[in-house]
Amino acid sequence: MGRILKKRTSIDDALRCFLENVFPLRKTEEITFEFCTDRILAETLVSGRDVLHYRRAAMDGYAVRASDTAGASPANPAQLQLSDRIETGSAIWVHTGTLMPIGADAVVVVEDTSIEGDIIEVRAQVYPNRNVADVGEDIKRGDLIFEEGHLLRPCDAAVLASMGLDRVKVFQKPIVAIIPTGDELVSRERAGEVPPPGMVLETNGLMTALYVRKWGGIPRHTGIVPDNPDSIKKAVEANLDADMIILSGGTSVGKRDHVPDVLASLGDVLVQGIKVSPGKPTVLGIVDQKPVVCLPGYPVAGFVALYFLVRPVIKRLASIASPNECVLRKRLATKITSKKGYANFICVFFEGDKAHPFTGAKAGSLSTVAKADGFVLVPENVEVYDEGEEIDVFLLE
């Protein structure tokens, strides 16, 4: 029988306690660049090549010996002979990217020249290396390009490709098993019929699966498990090959809410109950070293637990560094009052620089979340945000 460590914990403490028990997977795979965007590099990359690998003209114009242009100006142009090799007094046409001809050490840009037959008039003096790009100008052989853990963007892929790579080692995405529990649930395969009274379509698992994928995991959505301890236990055990398990429903104190006890019988319950509204009945635990999150069955409560407790765990498993969170500053269009002792999750929609909160009866319905642009998390110790107050608003993903 496992331990139950914490009851009714703040979001921050709950997350800290959970993350202390979650470790990056570090399983790797090799992929080509085609789908590398947003993957995490599992190796530190040092360039094996010089990029550029040759000395090239950096502008369109004439490759010359710089010394042949000494003193050249519009009033006193130098005259060079168009040629196919560089000697004293000769010039070769080059365009951006051309290999510099042997013997040339500078390029006069075409705008500073004119041509008459095979005589080039040069109206500006150039110094050695002017408009010439050297070997290794972009990347030198041996340069450290990216460290392990770097999140790959399209521009990064192009840099790696320029070094002659055609694949990279990245961390595998965590597999997240999603187990909906509840006798009242009807599979979405039967979405065409209205369920009998007392029964509802299973939709929290769908929402969870789509967020798991968005946040960098691979969802494995299992069938619906009935509200009995044995079935729930078997479902958890059958999914211990996954990297994380999310159960949905059955976390409250009702007679049917077996999930916390089952979790305690299989491993450790770290946190039972979070000081956030909605989202209170969330349970966090570890079974067989795998993080297990039990989401409340109420959709908005489940949503809150996903955002604040599942998202950071998936990112930790996947070795994704904390992102630069996109926080907007908005003015509250109407006052918010918040339940004391709880962090309060409140959806808002935007109108210019104003955030309008959704309050009242509908605040707990997922269709309200779906109408929202963002959300506010009112801290535990704040009871009121006044109308017109400037607050941090998070974009709803």
Added chain:
Amino acid sequence: MGRILKKRTSIDDALRCFLENVFPLRKTEEITFEFCTDRILAETLVSGRDVLHYRRAAMDGYAVRASDTAGASPANPAQLQLSDRIETGSAIWVHTGTLMPIGADAVVVVEDTSIEGDIIEVRAQVYPNRNVADVGEDIKRGDLIFEEGHLLRPCDAAVLASMGLDRVKVFQKPIVAIIPTGDELVSRERAGEVPPPGMVLETNGLMTALYVRKWGGIPRHTGIVPDNPDSIKKAVEANLDADMIILSGGTSVGKRDHVPDVLASLGDVLVQGIKVSPGKPTVLGIVDQKPVVCLPGYPVAGFVALYFLVRPVIKRLASIASPNECVLRKRLATKITSKKGYANFICVFFEGDKAHPFTGAKAGSLSTVAKADGFVLVPENVEVYDEGEEIDVFLLE
């Protein structure tokens, strides 16, 4: 022969002129929810069902006639008979989500009760509808849920699924043909060998393809096309079945730069040359009503054109509304000087609330972009941002 409308235009003017000629595709397809995240709804959705579709208990406790609890308090509890049907003086156990028994109009929460045999002691008065969720509480049949053009998030999918939908109509993603041009280019299929001097691996097409996919398009990456007008013309014509064409390279004024002329021969060149550094030689046009962008061959210049001119066009084609851009306020760690008359693109890396600009020789290399966290776009009319100045920084995607 097409027209050339504008030379050396500001980014804003160029983009405005281009977008006036680009229209949302509006071709639709039906998809299931599994991969609906970030897709754009192509229909306005009105619910065909009530969600909830039955009257249910909103808490765990006892379903009762509210009138039977009149005056109940801890000092003066009401006594009710546990039963399987509701009559005067009876109560039925319910948990959250249970269909309300016929005749019951309220739920007393379990915390306000105790049980002794089959007698329930009720220590609080409830009013009709207390702790009862009504039919249509979340969504009423006929409610407008989302308008056409809505970007689907995971929470939205769950709402649609709760209405009994199992698929949605979305706009097709635009197909974007990507045509790398240049005699100096070597296919990445030969990435294993260092190219001969004067030749370079084709990597701009890769970068472009990955950004196209990230921004909501489907990239179609063609083979490398040599620097001659006929080949370029044939490649453009062969891809006019795509929704947009991006050519890379050959846009400058060098002797090999045929792309603008080819474009003018096939359609209209709207803009040739943008007042941005790097990125000046970008060309924008329309052929057969399809937007065509010619990216400069220099990787950072190509990158700038992708960000400021390709991204908004893909979003327009895909009917993706302007996103809430993630702009961060940072203090400049060192002074930036900027080329007058040009918007200057400058990469920065972050250190706390400070942004360190990359300047000097390396500023034009893609490996510098790859080292950056974000970028600053210094407006045309600004020549200096001072050290310590607070500026807008865009996150680099």
